[in-house]
Amino acid sequence: xxxxxxxxxxxxxxxxxxxxxxxxxxxxxxxxxxxxxxxxxxxxxxxxxxxxxxxxxxxxxxxxxxxxxxxxxxxxxxxxxxxxxxxxxxxxxxxxxxxxxxxxxxxxxxxx
Amino acid sequence: xxxxxxxxxxxxxxxxxxxxxxxxxxxxxxxxxxxxxxxxxxxxxxxxxxxxxxxxxxxxxxxxxxxxxxxxxxxxxxxxxxxxxxxxxxxxxxxxxxxxxxxxxxxxxxx
Numbered sequence: 001x002x003x004x005x006x007x008x009x010x011x012x013x014x015x016x017x018x019x020x021x022x023x024x025x026x027x028x029x030x031x032x033x034x035x036x037x038x039x040x041x042x043x044x045x046x047x048x049x050x051x052x053x054x055x056x057x058x059x060x061x062x063x064x065x066x067x068x069x070x071x072x073x074x075x076x077x078x079x080x081x082x083x084x085x086x087x088x089x090x091x092x093x094x095x096x097x098x099x100x101x102x103x104x105x106x107x108x109x110x111x112x
Numbered sequence: 113x114x115x116x117x118x119x120x121x122x123x124x125x126x127x128x129x130x131x132x133x134x135x136x137x138x139x140x141x142x143x144x145x146x147x148x149x150x151x152x153x154x155x156x157x158x159x160x161x162x163x164x165x166x167x168x169x170x171x172x173x174x175x176x177x178x179x180x181x182x183x184x185x186x187x188x189x190x191x192x193x194x195x196x197x198x199x200x201x202x203x204x205x206x207x208x209x210x211x212x213x214x215x216x217x218x219x220x221x222x223x
Contacts, residue, residue: 032210034211034212036214042216043200043202043214043215043216043217044155044202044214045214046211046212046213046214049210049211088155090155092209092210096168097143097160097162097167097168097208097209097210098143098145098160098162098167098168098206098209098212099145099157099160099168099170100145100147100155100157100204100212101157102147102154102155102156103154104154105154
């Protein structure tokens with residue numbers, strides 16, 4: 001079992017729709033969770049982080065964390081073509097400050 | 113506020129050579145971590161330094177090493193390069209090891 005799993009996609013949504021990206025992790029003791037966006041040929045950009053169960057909203061982005069189910073998700077409201085990118089879920093394993101374990105990423109395509 | 117700066121941006125090396133990559137973190141950030149990104153393996157953690165000490169190490173061979181200086185700048189060295197070392201090498205900085213911000217990366221090609 002991979003430590004951090006994501007559906008590779010592509011996930012295709014029409015412009016203006018809600019895109020839902022999902023991630024599961026294996027280490028139940030993990031406390032910190034991050035979402036990065038990576039455009040083709042560019043480096044990852046941190047867009048959200050969440051440490052507590054529940055929802056965290058920032059503009060059009062909402063991160064959701066359910067530690068009991070070991071599940072993190074990212075919702076993008078009013079999706080725009082400029083949101084088309086690979087979204088990487090990252091988890092900080094317990095007792096390993098400074099180390100992130102990444103999923104393989106989900107490719108999102110937003111069609112005009 | 114300046115971001116994370118990595119140099120050089122591109123490198124071409126021959127098998128068997130060694131290479132040193134440099135990373136300057138965001139001002140005030142004391143944690144620097146290094147990652148290797150390849151199409152097949154994705155983003156993999158190499159190591160992390162905090163206040164000149166290696167705090168964490170990933171599952172890479174000893175040919176991969178790093179260090180951090182007193183000004184928090186970090187270098188990564190790969191000795192005896194292999195074709196499989198061709199990758200994008202990314203450096204990330206953070207205040208204490210939580211939210212990490214990536215540099216533009218160094219694209220290494222081994223021929």
